[in-house]
Amino acid sequence: MTKFDENGKSFFNEAVTQSELTLTVNPLGDKGETISSAVKDGVYCIMFRHDRLGYNQNWLDDTMLPAIESAPREGFSLSAKSSIENEYEAEVDETRDEINKLCGTEFTLDPNFEEIYKVLTEAGDKVNDKTWQARIGQTVLSYFKGLKYQLERQGFKDDDMLQEGLQEIVESKTFKVRVLPKTNSTTETVIEDGVVYLQTSPERWGYNSSDMGEGLLKLL
Numbered sequence: 001m002t003k004f005d006e007n008g009k010s011f012f013n014e015a016v017t018q019s020e021l022t023l024t025v026n027p028l029g030d031k032g033e034t035i036s037s038a039v040k041d042g043v044y045c046i047m048f049r050h051d052r053l054g055y056n057q058n059w060l061d062d063t064m065l066p067a068i069e070s071a072p073r074e075g076f077s078l079s080a081k082s083s084i085e086n087e088y089e090a091e092v093d094e095t096r097d098e099i100n101k102l103c104g105t106e107f108t109l110d111p112n113f114e115e116i117y118k119v120l121t122e123a124g125d126k127v128n129d130k131t132w133q134a135r136i137g138q139t140v141l142s143y144f145k146g147l148k149y150q151l152e153r154q155g156f157k158d159d160d161m162l163q164e165g166l167q168e169i170v171e172s173k174t175f176k177v178r179v180l181p182k183t184n185s186t187t188e189t190v191i192e193d194g195v196v197y198l199q200t201s202p203e204r205w206g207y208n209s210s211d212m213g214e215g216l217l218k219l220l
Contacts, residue, residue: 001064001065001068004078004082007078007081007082007085008078011068011069011073011078012044012068014071014073015039015042015044015067015068015071015073016039016042016043016044016068017042018041018042018043020042020043020044021043021044021045021046022043022044022045022046023045023046023047023048024045024046024047024048025047025048025049025050026047026048026049026050027047028049029049029050030049030050030051032047032048032049032050033047033049033063034048034049034052034055034056034059035047035048035049035052035055035056035057035059035060035063036048036063036067037060037063037064037066037067038067038070039067039068039070039071044067046060065078065079076113076117077133079133079134080117080133080134080136080137082134083133083134083135083136083137083138084111084113084136084137085137086137087135087137087138087141088111088113088136088137088138088140088141089137091141092109092111092141092144095109095141095144095145095148096109096144098148099144099147099148099151099175101157102148102151102152102156102157102163103151103156103163103166103167104156104160104163104164104166104167105163105167105173106173107170107173107174107175108172108173108174108175109144109174109175110174110175110176110177111140111144111177112176112177112178113136113140115178115179116136116140116177116178116179117133117136119179119180119181119202120132120136120179120202120205123179123181123202126202126203127202127203127205128203128204128205129205129206132205132206135206139205139206139209140177142206142209143177143187143198143209143212144175144177144198144212145209145210146187146198146208146209146210146211146212146213147175147198147212147213148213149210149213150210150211150212150213150214150216151213151216154216154217155217162217162220165220166216166220169191169194169219169220170191170194170195170196171194172193172194172195174194174195174196175195175196175198176195176196176197176198177197177198177199178197178198178199179199179200179201179202179205180199180200180201181201181202182201183199183200183201183204186200186204186207186208186211187199187200187204187207187208187209187211187212187214188200189212189213189214189215189216189219190219191219196216198212198213200212
């Protein structure tokens with residue numbers, strides 16, 4: 001948990017409300033893991049298989065995050081929050097500046113994290129990337145980097161006519177990522193109510209990010 005710094009401490013304390021730690025035999029008997037963790041009624045429990053006391057104690061670190069994240073709480077999971085802060089917010093400025101240059105004016109990049117997190121969480125096993133929470137920031141940034149690549153490829157750089165056409169149609173000056181229950185393609189680009197939506201589905205989350213923004217020129 002130390003790699004999550006203050007977020008790790010905060011999430012741990014919110015989950016382990018009783019400020020109590022116990023060591024106990026796993027009730028699953030022979031089916032239990034050699035060593036595992038769980039949070040039960042606000043108590044952090046370290047469990048060992050009845051015939052494996054003292055074995056593989058270094059494995060405990062791998063069980064801590066799932067245990068803490070299993071505790072009910074509102075908002076992002078610890079791994080998702082960390083990814084958003086470290087892999088998106090700390091890294092997005094350069095990509096935003098490059099997109100603004102290609103568009104000829106300042107545009108807003110809306111990562112739409114809360115809605116995306118809700119949709120992917122509700123989709124459950126439909127999301128093929130089982131590590132999506134730990135990569136959500138990186139994935140959204142990759143979509144915006146894909147948009148930058150497509151803007152370059154479609155000739156927006158230093159083309160006043162294309163830039164002005166984009167600015168006129170996209171009244172909100174906003175590029176927004178969203179996840180829909182179903183899409184026709186792995187990545188799609190649509191303009192609705194003056195917003196450019198870069199969209200995908202849970203099954204295709206994270207796929208073909210360099211294609212995001214493809215076809216934008218045809219929408220102008």
